[in-house]
Amino acid sequence: METHDLIVWNSVIGAFAQNSDGDEALNLFKRMKRCGFLADQATLTSVLRACTGLALLELGRQAFPVRNHHN
Numbered sequence: 001m002e003t004h005d006l007i008v009w010n011s012v013i014g015a016f017a018q019n020s021d022g023d024e025a026l027n028l029f030k031r032m033k034r035c036g037f038l039a040d041q042a043t044l045t046s047v048l049r050a051c052t053g054l055a056l057l058e059l060g061r062q063a064f065p066v067r068n069h070h071n
Helices: 006-018 022-034 041-053 057-063
Strands: none
Touching (some): 006 022, 006 041, 022 041
């Protein structure tokens, strides 16, 4: 595709993650961020799925740090 928006990025990342190609999903996620796109909930779900499939859950946690709101 010539133009990419967040829906396109999420769709392709999600497809790779769902089809057990976590490496490619994570590569696209990194590329998406370099292109200036911000991740949303759909991105988070796909990246975590890719990390889980690759047994890289800690990498997923690093990509989306959870903030403690109980201060």
